[in-house]
Amino acid sequence: MIDFSIILAGFGGQGILSAGKFAAEAALHEGKEVSWFPSYGPEMRGGTANCSVVISDEAIGSPVVNDADVVICLNQPSAEKFEPSIKPGGILITDSSLFEYAPSRDDIKFIPMNASSIASELGSMAFATITMLGCLSAATGCFSRASFESALYEILPERRHKLIPGNLEAFDKGAEFAK
Numbered sequence: 001m002i003d004f005s006i007i008l009a010g011f012g013g014q015g016i017l018s019a020g021k022f023a024a025e026a027a028l029h030e031g032k033e034v035s036w037f038p039s040y041g042p043e044m045r046g047g048t049a050n051c052s053v054v055i056s057d058e059a060i061g062s063p064v065v066n067d068a069d070v071v072i073c074l075n076q077p078s079a080e081k082f083e084p085s086i087k088p089g090g091i092l093i094t095d096s097s098l099f100e101y102a103p104s105r106d107d108i109k110f111i112p113m114n115a116s117s118i119a120s121e122l123g124s125m126a127f128a129t130i131t132m133l134g135c136l137s138a139a140t141g142c143f144s145r146a147s148f149e150s151a152l153y154e155i156l157p158e159r160r161h162k163l164i165p166g167n168l169e170a171f172d173k174g175a176e177f178a179k
Helices: 016-028 076-085 115-122 127-140 145-155 158-177
Strands: 004-011 033-040 048-056 068-073 086-095 109-113
Touching (some): 004 076, 016 048, 016 127, 016 145, 068 127, 086 127, 109 158, 115 127, 127 158
Parallel strands (some): 086 109
Antiparallel strands (some): 033 048
């Protein structure tokens, strides 16, 4: 895998930037070169937020992603904005619990998953982005579940480690969507 790129996008407060950090850290645990590049409006919570993650076997020249292998969206405006950025043959993953979307392209794989509904069933809306990361992992192999678990232990403060089993359950449920 050389230069695998991901864009995650939604509203501030949905865990977009954290999900990007988890993906980047998971790939780092696999010995990959990574970049994580956040972008958000001045209003943050409720405003738009997105981040790009680049995973590579070699040094990364730029964290800017113009042509993404995968785009993960938690709102309609983000899907509309970033769908054109997906490479032909790439993947668009949306949260179908929050909005209905029909891609305008037929040269990409579309995975509408009910991430927020799954998160609600698991008891925390914070798990919505985690289910989408599970789907990403299973659909692309860009990082493994074991590396994701290591990333959780690395990034989450120790007082939050009790949430890791729930995060792993959400990750596994998301992985089922990719099959």
